[in-house]
Amino acid sequence: AQSVTQPDIHITVSEGASLELRCNYSYGATPYLFWYVQSPGQGLQLLLKYFSGDTLVQGIKGFEAEFKRSQSSFNLRKPSVHWSDAAEYFCAVGARGYSTLTFGKGTMLLVSP
Amino acid sequence: DTAVSQTPKYLVTQMGNDKSIKCEQNLGHDTMYWYKQDSKKFLKIMFSYNNKELIINETVPNRFSPKSPDKAHLNLHINSLELGDSAVYFCASSHHQRDNSPLHFGNGTRLTVT
Numbered sequence: 001a002q003s004v005t006q007p008d009i010h011i012t013v014s015e016g017a018s019l020e021l022r023c024n025y026s027y028g029a030t031p032y033l034f035w036y037v038q039s040p041g042q043g044l045q046l047l048l049k050y051f052s053g054d055t056l057v058q059g060i061k062g063f064e065a066e067f068k069r070s071q072s073s074f075n076l077r078k079p080s081v082h083w084s085d086a087a088e089y090f091c092a093v094g095a096r097g098y099s100t101l102t103f104g105k106g107t108m109l110l111v112s113p
Numbered sequence: 114d115t116a117v118s119q120t121p122k123y124l125v126t127q128m129g130n131d132k133s134i135k136c137e138q139n140l141g142h143d144t145m146y147w148y149k150q151d152s153k154k155f156l157k158i159m160f161s162y163n164n165k166e167l168i169i170n171e172t173v174p175n176r177f178s179p180k181s182p183d184k185a186h187l188n189l190h191i192n193s194l195e196l197g198d199s200a201v202y203f204c205a206s207s208h209h210q211r212d213n214s215p216l217h218f219g220n221g222t223r224l225t226v227t
Contacts, residue, residue: 034215034216036216036218038154041220041221042220042221043117043203043218043219043220043221044156044203044205044216044218045218046215046216046217049215088154090156101158101216102158103155103156103157105153105154105155106154106155106156
């Protein structure tokens, strides 16, 4: 069965500092990987996705993620965090068609001034 | 021009009542979903419909009954509400089998059962 682990429940980063959110997955075949962001009271917005090809994918809002098959990881990064990035971040793994998309439990990002 | 819209945004009701949540998408997607997000923010799929046909039905009490009148709508009806049903319910849509079609989520319906 597929699963996603986000080991950090919450992370606090100073504004302007770099960010890395960890995600490890378990999946029997080649995974499709996603990062979503959820602001308070909002739905989930897709930041980026990986299907195949270049293992470093660029997303919206200056985020990027790197797929490392050997480590079963898909960590999200941003070089300089803005206060507006404070939100909950979800990593997800799925198969083609998304019918079996599995989410991690999320990492809450807090941004300090 | 909201892509995935669900109503109501908030729903407060008493135990034992029956309630419905509606969802509509105008993206032309052929697959729609209901996800439940519990108090710990954990998201779990409940149902998935492709072209009005049920394709996923996770371990959900049969008090929950999804209905898809057409591929742009997926409603969720809940009978005999219980305290444990309190959660945020998200509707989503996508193109089944199209790799570049991500899940698009609605803004959620916060259900509170008292």
